[in-house]
Amino acid sequence: MSKSDIRHLQIADYLIAQIKKGTYRIGDKLPSEHELCDKFQANHHIVRTAVARLINMGWITAHQGKGAFVISRPEVFPYQLSARTGFSENLKEKAVPHRGQLLHHDRRHPTQQECRYLNLETHEFIYDLRIKRFINETPVSLSKTIICEKDIPNLENYLTNFKSLYKILSDHYRISPVRTKSIVQAILPNLEDVLMLQLPENVPLVQIRSFANHPNGHPFEYTLSKMRSDTCHYVIDF
Amino acid sequence: MSKSDIRHLQIADYLIAQIKKGTYRIGDKLPSEHELCDKFQANHHIVRTAVARLINMGWITAHQGKGAFVISRPEVFPYQLSARTGFSENLKEKAVPHRGQLLHHDRRHPTQQECRYLNLETHEFIYDLRIKRFINETPVSLSKTIICEKDIPNLENYLTNFKSLYKILSDHYRISPVRTKSIVQAILPNLEDVLMLQLPENVPLVQIRSFANHPNGHPFEYTLSKMRSDTCHYVIDF
């Protein structure tokens, strides 16, 4: 049996084609799962996995009790990946409501890997920040940032009423980190990501691991971020 | 009912934790689905969706008749995303067996979108190339490239025994395109991608849309590529 014979993939493919063709337009309600079962002479399960595929691919959303609707694609925001910009800097030029929420912060010794990344000794200290970011009050990304403590003593003092990390670094330390390298992957969210970002279980995320230097040139910051790419695209200008 | 109560997500999470902890090591066989059903007192279906999740997340592979095994992560290849490099140029420095296969080529008029991208009129011509790329004989990416015909007349003549597009451009036209912009997203494969890349249905892919100029500065090439990110990571140096 070939993949192309698989019933739920066929059904998903057919529904996507219908949406592309305009049979179902943006905002339209799809037939109910019950109706789709009749139409395709298939089981509830099969129809559901097909529908789930459309949800994960970003074609539709479903709401219990209401139905499944072709997505009115929210505006997609370009997120510039460059040597100099952070999340807020990127969006504030545009008139986009956005914010960062500090989930957790910690001052601790670095792990061995973090020592390699930031060129530190294990007895030194780092700050470990977990940040959740929103656009239009929709959660779009989770990130974990590790920064050398010696460059930014007493960071804790500035973390109340957190808004933007790069703003704190700029306002209180006059540091504007310089991104040197980013590694890009596509991943599926783990259970924590699913809960934190209120995602369907199989929506793909862009994961970026970035390294940034202190303006004076030494390794300063390591960030791992995971972002939904249905609301935000990374853009690189060369 | 919260997402964290969902049985198959719990089971997947548990199995992942076991792999991380080392209970199952690289190359080990997981218990059979039947055994997992017993262990978790859950249905075949539920166990299977949990297992499917691990497959899609890249933790395990499954083979009919044999079992499911913790993945011996194949070497991950860094793919440099820069202004000047193509696929082959990127990998040939490393001793990695790789090749490109030309699936299809066409000389035709551009669509309206392609006209905008390449600054063309609808009566001009473009080449439309579909290329599938392999690393170690594993298919890793599919791409669609649109190039202005006027800069590369009679491209057809050089497409037999296709190996690398950028090599053809360099050898026969002395053109080395300059990438100006890339847009990065995470997507799920459509049915065609699944078949062509021999993928599990829900493995996330990195999709990159790139624009490149002719060395003399005018828009020259537009490429949409989809790549598995379990075998290849995009790396950007700033």
Added chain:
DNA sequence: CAGTGGTCTAGACCACTAC
């Protein structure tokens, strides 16, 4: 052949929405 993963059916029960 038995054991394993892969696809599908039939049907129960729940939670949410709209009327």
Added chain:
DNA sequence: TAGTGGTCTAGACCACTGT
């Protein structure tokens, strides 16, 4: 209350692997 999507059970049948 009826209709909708969401989770799960029980069990059939197939395809592939190793003996």
